[in-house]
Amino acid sequence: MMTQGMFENYFLPGVWITIQVTLCGAVLAAAVAFAVGALRTSRLWVLRFLSGCYFELFRGMSSLVLMFWLVFSLPLIFRWQLVPMFAGVLALGLTYGAYGSEVVRGALAAVPAAQREAGVALGFTRLQRLRRIEIPQAWPEMVPPFNNLLIELLKGTALVSTITVADMTYAGNLVRLGSNESAPVYTLLLVLYFVLAFVLTRGMRVLERHAKSRVGQAPPRGGSLWSRLAPRERAGEGAGALTAGAAPGMASGTVGGGAA
């Protein structure tokens, strides 16, 4: 019989591990997505080619097989052994980073060419253009597909149970083995995943609204999430000002190379 103790002793720690794996995987995936996505729009064909290879390689790979490969087969080539939790996060981050890079690439490609040219005219470097012009404008395009990827990533974390990471699926399997009651165990598991996915979607929706309101001229109520994270770029100094044609940075001489 499923008891109170089972939930507290097995499922709850499992939920926490699942959340940890999801968050770490998402951070790694986001870093990979932006790096690879930006490289795929590079002017140098070598960078485009290598980042394209990365995309094809990890898009074609099964994350379950990748996890097993990292844990078991990798030590045949290199001498170090990965901790299962790290291997799981790595496999998820690399796989979903590849999917995310396509989102980033697509959104960057949708930014009007004139915006890029304006950045060049202002003497921005490639990185400055990405950070201050292209990514802020592409961001609202990226949020909804990132939201979907995050849900897929959350579902993908169930795989880490197969390489002995004690996430909630692992806990569920343990409880089934111990109690021989499979119906309540797996129903509870499915509901837990659904609730987590629901909470994540809601959280991302807030981000989506902020991203949308940032594109318009008026600052959102209570200040945008972005402005709280990076107070320097508050209203008037971000991408909105550049699209309006007035670059306050020019006047104060902070734009590199412009004043010479």
Added chain:
Amino acid sequence: MSWDWDVVDAFLPRFWDGVLVTLQALALGSLIAFALGLVWALAQRSRLALVRWPVNAVTEFIRDTPLLVQLFFLYYVVPEWGPSMSALTTGIVGLGLHYSTYIAEVYRAGIDGVPAGQWEAATALSLPRRRTWRAVILPQAVRRVVPALGNYVIAMLKDSPMIAVVGALDMFGEARGFSDATFTTEAYTIVGVAFLAIAYPASLLVRALERRLAVTR
């Protein structure tokens, strides 16, 4: 530890068996997903809220929960109520059911993509509802839908190793069984390479289809 080619030789016969099982699961799983997806998509357009609402809820739930746990559910829970299925059957049903919910969305988008004028023309010709679907809407929806279906078949290929967790002997299941029995791990590399060898040409094929069937308006 180091790489041992003898292990690879010993694994190869089982590997080919596994490839056949993977392809079988993929083919049958896709058939179930295509058919069931159409059922969901049509039910979601039903005029009865009593049909739409539960179908939406169920597909949403299936889409937002992990395939791995669904497979455990099908394998361990369903036999308590009904017939028990073999591991491979469970895997095929699980893959088909899970992906049918994604494919329903594809069909929905494809059907919504048919210009409204086509519906109006069918009404003007007073075609019956069934005939409108068969002769006007579906043929036009198909070319919008086929490339997306191809992408989901590739996604299903990448999820297919999960059926090994309930004991199906697809290429990953064979690799796991072999590795556990012989205390070697080369098999995982072979299977990894095999995935790339199938998925990359398949993705090129889908891209070619995309270009060929592109709707230009």
